[in-house]
Amino acid sequence: MPEEMSPRERVITAMRREIPDRVPKEASFTPAIQKIFEQMTGATDPRDHFGMEARGVGFRQPAELPDFSPWYPNGVPEGTTFNEYGTGQAPSDFHHFTSKLYPLSDAGSTKELEAFPWPDYTPAYRHEHLEESVGALHRDEWFVAGGLGHIWETAWQITRMERLMEAMVLKPDFAGYIFDRITEDRVFMARRYAEAGCDMLRCGDDIGMQDRLMMSPRMWREWLKPRWAKVISAAKQVNPDILAWYHSDGNIEAVIEDLIEVGFDILNPVQPECMDPAQLKRCYGDRLAFWGCIGTQTTMPFGDPEEVRQAVRWTIEKVGYDGGLLIAPTHVLEPDVPWENIVALFEAVEEYGAYA
Secondary structure, X not given: OOOOOOHHHHHHHHHOOOOXXXXXXXXXXXXXXXXXXXXXXXXXXHHHHHOOOEEEEOOOOOOOOOOOHHHOOOOOOOOOEEOOOOOEEEXXXXXXXXXXXXXXXXXXXXXXXXXXXXXXOOOHHHOOOHHHHHHHHHHOOOEEEEEEEXXXXXXXXXXXXXXXXXXXXXXXXXXHHHHHHHHHHHHHHHHHHHHHOOOEEEEEOOOEOOOOEOOOHHHHHHHOHHHHHHHHHHHHHHOXXXXXXXXXXXXXXXXXXXXXXXXXXXXXXXXOXXXXXXXXXXXXXXXXXXXXXXXXXXXXXXXXXXXHHHHHHHHHHHOOEOEOEEEEEOOOEOOOOXXXXXXXXXXXXXXXXXXX
């Protein structure tokens, strides 16, 4: 049996497709689940309570957001907040969900894009803390991921998905300007995370539907593959050992080989309702690690604790038998997930996750 590892050693070993002392784990909670967690445990930090090994760092928010009102000439609902790309989040009466508003939904020319108040990640106050933050977490032996964000998702959340897809066919200069502008941000962020000593870049795009990509593989390869390659290359030029983690819900089997070629080391979340984790392990497990695999469409909300335990056991046996696995639900845990199932998840990792 491998010797007891620190949290950081455990995740790095597993994500480098080697055998750690035990399977690492993670989960994230919606506000409703966080409230239940605090009521049931008296604790405030699920990561500490359940022994999750990963921690994260990120860029600081801009000192001040620009005035996005000219880009919403018809106004916005009261209580709407904006991210730094101008995407609005209008309040909802259903849990934590919001409605999105799109500042460039009526734009049609690159001249309008040039006038848009794009964010600036380069000011020192936004990232000069990273070295200190990463160093402090490493001293406590945590695995540290830098939150990089998206390209495709950020782009369509500025323009509306259908308008961006239309532009990719009919107005390639317009779509290309948006993608390139966002890619520049991600390249800078990736380089800074690598310089700061992060163990992993946490990034990706939701490009999958339940049974296939939401665009053709050819379109993804034309528009997004070279841009992600540029981002990952920027980080690995600084630190060749930094791990690159790609997230997409849904079935993205058509481009997994491309993701490996780009330089991604880890696939998340590997929805078992959409792709067979055991089959992916057989096909790509010599080049790709897996982070997730426990279904939040089925097992976590609708299974019972024993079904959760068996899903964890099956995943460890079929996907994590020689390393290369971090167990996690495939999405944030929503309000309909029973508390007993959350406890069962972490207990099962402890019971079945040790490597003998």
